[in-house]
Amino acid sequence: xxxxxxxNKMFLSxxxxxxxxxxxxxxxxxxxxxxxxxxKGDAVLYEKYEKYRKYEKYKKYKKYKKYKKxxxxxxxxxxxxxxxxxxxYKKYKKxPSKYRQYAGLKKKxxxYKKYxxxxxxYKKYKKYxxxxxxxxxxxxKYGTWENKEGWLRHKNKKQQTEADLGGxxxxxxxxVGLFRFSKDDLRGSAFRVRANKEYLIRDIDGRELGxxxxxxxxxxxxxxxxxxxxxxxxxxxxxxxxxxFEAIDSNETEQIFEVVSPGIxxxxxxxxxxxxxxxxxxxxxxxxIWLINNLPLEQYVWGMGEITGSGDKDYNxxxxxxxxxxxxxxxxxxxxxxxxxxxxxxxxxxxxYFGYSWEDRHQRIKEAAQRTRGKIVMYEDRIAIVPYSSWxxxxxxxxxxxxxxxxxxxxxxxKDDYGKHPSKKTKQLEAEGNHMVGLSAHGALHLxxxxxxxxxxxxxxxxxxxxxxxxx
Amino acid sequence: MSEKGVGGEGLxxxxxxxxxxVFLKVVIWGGVLIGFIYAGFYLWQHRYxxxxxxxxxxxxxxQKEASESDTEEGGxxxxxxGEDMDVDEETDNVVKDDGEYFVPTITKADCEQECNNRxxxxxxxxxxxxxxxxxEIKDNQSGEEDEGVEDCDDIDDxxxxxxxxxxxxxxxxxxxxxxxxxxxxLSKVCHDRVxxxxxx
Numbered sequence: 001x002x003x004x005x006x007x008n009k010m011f012l013s014x015x016x017x018x019x020x021x022x023x024x025x026x027x028x029x030x031x032x033x034x035x036x037x038x039x040k041g042d043a044v045l046y047e048k049y050e051k052y053r054k055y056e057k058y059k060k061y062k063k064y065k066k067y068k069k070x071x072x073x074x075x076x077x078x079x080x081x082x083x084x085x086x087x088x089y090k091k092y093k094k095x096p097s098k099y100r101q102y103a104g105l106k107k108k109x110x111x112y113k114k115y116x117x118x119x120x121x122y123k124k125y126k127k128y129x130x131x132x133x134x135x136x137x138x139x140x141k142y143g144t145w146e147n148k149e150g151w152l153r154h155k156n157k158k159q160q161t162e163a164d165l166g167g168x169x170x171x172x173x174x175x176v177g178l179f180r181f182s183k184d185d186l187r188g189s190a191f192r193v194r195a196n197k198e199y200l201i202r203d204i205d206g207r208e209l210g211x212x213x214x215x216x217x218x219x220x221x222x223x224x225x226x227x228x229x230x231x232x233x234x235x236x237x238x239x240x241x242x243x244x245f246e247a248i249d250s251n252e253t254e255q256i257f258e259v260v261s262p263g264i265x266x267x268x269x270x271x272x273x274x275x276x277x278x279x280x281x282x283x284x285x286x287x288x289i290w291l292i293n294n295l296p297l298e299q300y301v302w303g304m305g306e307i308t309g310s311g312d313k314d315y316n317x318x319x320x321x322x323x324x325x326x327x328x329x330x331x332x333x334x335x336x337x338x339x340x341x342x343x344x345x346x347x348x349x350x351x352x353y354f355g356y357s358w359e360d361r362h363q364r365i366k367e368a369a370q371r372t373r374g375k376i377v378m379y380e381d382r383i384a385i386v387p388y389s390s391w392x393x394x395x396x397x398x399x400x401x402x403x404x405x406x407x408x409x410x411x412x413x414x415k416d417d418y419g420k421h422p423s424k425k426t427k428q429l430e431a432e433g434n435h436m437v438g439l440s441a442h443g444a445l446h447l448x449x450x451x452x453x454x455x456x457x458x459x460x461x462x463x464x465x466x467x468x469x470x471x472x
Numbered sequence: 473m474s475e476k477g478v479g480g481e482g483l484x485x486x487x488x489x490x491x492x493x494v495f496l497k498v499v500i501w502g503g504v505l506i507g508f509i510y511a512g513f514y515l516w517q518h519r520y521x522x523x524x525x526x527x528x529x530x531x532x533x534x535q536k537e538a539s540e541s542d543t544e545e546g547g548x549x550x551x552x553x554g555e556d557m558d559v560d561e562e563t564d565n566v567v568k569d570d571g572e573y574f575v576p577t578i579t580k581a582d583c584e585q586e587c588n589n590r591x592x593x594x595x596x597x598x599x600x601x602x603x604x605x606x607x608e609i610k611d612n613q614s615g616e617e618d619e620g621v622e623d624c625d626d627i628d629d630x631x632x633x634x635x636x637x638x639x640x641x642x643x644x645x646x647x648x649x650x651x652x653x654x655x656x657x658l659s660k661v662c663h664d665r666v667x668x669x670x671x672x
Contacts, residue, residue, distance in 0.1 A: 076626060076628050079626070080626060083626075120625065123625065123652070124651060124652050126654075127654045285606075285608045286608070326671075333664040333667075334605075334664075334668060335604065335605020335661060335664065335665055335668075336605065336665060336668045336669075336672075338583070338604055338605035338606050339605070339606050339607070339608060349672045350671075350672065385667065385671070387671060403645070403670050404646065404648070405647050405648070405666075407647065407663065
C-alpha cells in the first residue's frame with residue numbers, strides 16, 4: 001500500500017513536472033515571439049510618432065500664421081516701406097537734432113518693430129505648412145514615451161550609414177585640383193605631359209583622340225572660346241573645354257604621369273609625378289584652366305603632404321586616417337569646386353597632396369595608409385570629418401566654441417598638455433591658423449611616442465564617441 | 473518473501489521517498505521561479521500601460537533627448553499650449569508667402585551632366601545647379617554689412633529666397649541661415665558647403 005501511495009505521488013509529481021516544463025517552454029516561446037513583435041511593432045510606433053512630430057510642426061506653422069495675420073504686412077512693398085521708416089526713426093532716436101525729419105515715423109517704427117519681434121522669428125516655420133494634413137487632434141496622443149522609444153529604435157535601425165561609396169581595394173575615386181592656370185598662362189607656353197607607360201587621350205565626351213607611347217610628350221595650349229589645342233604626340237586637334245590623359249587599361253595602377261609644365265608652384269621639391277588620370281579642364285565660371293588628378297582614395301592618401309612619415313607609427317596611422325576621412329567626406333559632399341570639376345584641392349586650404357614623388361620618397365606614409373586601409377572616423381552613422389591643428393594652447397576647442405554650430409558633437413574641448421606650444425600664446429597660434437578644433441597634431445605625436453598610445457586611443461581621446469570603421 | 477528481499481524493498485522505498493522530496497522541492501521552487509519570470513516579463517511587456525497610465529502624455533518638448541535627435545527644429549522652443557485646436561482645418565490658399573515651391577529630386581547623374589538635362593524647365597535647372605553647387609557664390613559686392621536676416625526676408629520669390637539664405641550662410645560661414653531654407657535637400661547642401669568654408 002505504501003508503495004502504491006508513493007507511486008501515486010510520484011505520478012502526480014511527474015504530471016506537475018511536465019506542466020512546469022511545458023509552462024517554461026511556453027514562457028520562452030512567448031518571450032521570443034514578443035521580441036519579434038517588438039521589431040515589427042517599432043515600425044508602427046515609428047509611424048505614430050512621426051505623425052505626432054508633424055502635428056507639432058504644423059502647430060508651429062499655425063503660430064507663425066497667427067502672428068503674421070496680426071503683425072504682418074499686406075505686401076512686400078509695404079513691408080519695405082515700413083522697414084525703411086523703422087531704420088530712419090532709429091536714426092532719429094540716436095541723433096534727434098540731425099534727423100528731425102524722421103520724427104513723425106514713430107507709428108511705422110512701432111509697427112515694424114512688432115513685425116520684427118513676432119513674425120520674423122517664426123518665419124522659419126512657414127515650411128511646415130506642408131504638414132497641414134497632420135493637423136488632427138488624435139495625433140497629439142501619439143507623443144508617448146512608448147512611441148518615442150519605438151521611433152528611436154526604428155530610426156536607428158533603418159538609418160543608413162553615410163559611408164556608402166563602395167570602391168575596390170583602393171576605395172572610391174577622388175578628383176584633386178592640382179594647379180590652376182589662367183588663359184594667358186596657357187596661351188604663351190604649353191602644358192606638357194608624358195607617362196611611364198602607353199596612355200590614352202580623350203575629349204570631354206570620352207572620345208578617344210589618340211594613343212601615345214611611353215615617354216612621348218603631349219602639349220596642350222589654350223585656344224579661344226574655352227577650347228583647348230592639343231598636339232605633339234598626336235595630330236593637332238582642338239577640343240571643347242576638357243582633355244583627359246588615361247592609362248590604356250583602366251585597372252592599371254602603376255601608370256605615372258609626369259607634368260613637364262613650366263610655371264607650376266609646388267609646395268614640395270618635386271610635385272610633377274602623379275598616379276591615376278590627369279585632365280585639363282576649362283571652367284566657364286572662373287575662366288581658369290585646372291589640372292585635375294583623378295585617382296583612388298588610397299593612392300591619394302599615399303601622396304599626402306601633411307606629414308613626412310618620420311614620426312611614431314601610431315601617429316602616422318592617426319594622420320592617414322584623418323586625411324582619408326576628410327577625402328571620403330569630400331567625395332561624398334563637396335560642392336565647393338563643383339563648377340571647376342573636382343572635389344578637393346591640393347593646397348593647405350584643403351589638404352596638402354604632392355602625388356607620386358612624395359609618396360616614393362616617404363614610404364612610411366604609404367605603410368601607415370596600408371595599415372589603416374579603408375578606415376575612416378565615424379560618429380554614429382555620420383562621416384566624422386576631423387579638423388586638425390599643428391599646435392594648441394593646452395586645450396582643444398569644441399566646434400561650437402570655435403565656429404558656433406552644434407552639428408559636430410564629436411569635436412569637444414579636451415585637455416592637450418602634449419600639444420601645447422612651448423612658447424606661443426593663444427592669439428599668436430590662432431593667427432598662424434591653429435583653430436585648435438578636433439585633433440592636435442603635436443599632441444597626437446607625443447601621445448603616440450611618449451605615452452605609447454595606439455592610434456585608435458588617440459583618435460578617441462580627441463574626438464568624442466567616435467568609432468573607426470573600415471568602409472572598403 | 474525473504475527478509476533480505478523485504479529489507480531491499482524498504483531501501484528502495486526510502487530512496488524513492490528521498491527522491492520524491494527533492495523532486496517536489498524542485499517542482500515547487502521551479503514553478504515559483506517560472507511564475508516570477510513570467511510575471512516580470514508580463515509587466516515589462518506592458519510597462520507603458522502600467523507605468524504611464526493616468527499621467528499626462530509626455531510631449532517632445534518635455535523630452536530633452538528628443539530635441540537632441542531632432543535636428544530639424546534647431547532647438548527652438550515654441551509651443552503653443554493655449555492655442556485652439558482646429559480639427560482637420562484646411563488652410564488658406566496663400567502659397568506665395570508660405571515658402572513652398574516645386575522641388576525636383578536631383579541625382580548624381582544630374583550633377584555629372586551639369587544639369588544640362590534639366591534645361592527645359594528654368595526653375596528645375598536653377599534648382600539643380602544650386603544642389604550640385606554649380607552656381608558660383610559671388611562675393612558681397614555692395615560691401616555693406618548684412619543686416620540680420622532682413623535682406624533675404626525681403627525677397628518675394630521663394631526659391632530666390634532660399635538661394636539668398638544659402639549665399640548668406642556661405643558668405644558669413646554661419647550655418648544657422650541654412651535652417652531657413654525650405655528645401656530640405658538644399659538646406660543639407662548649404663550646411664555641407666558652410667562646413668567646407670569653415671574648414672578651408
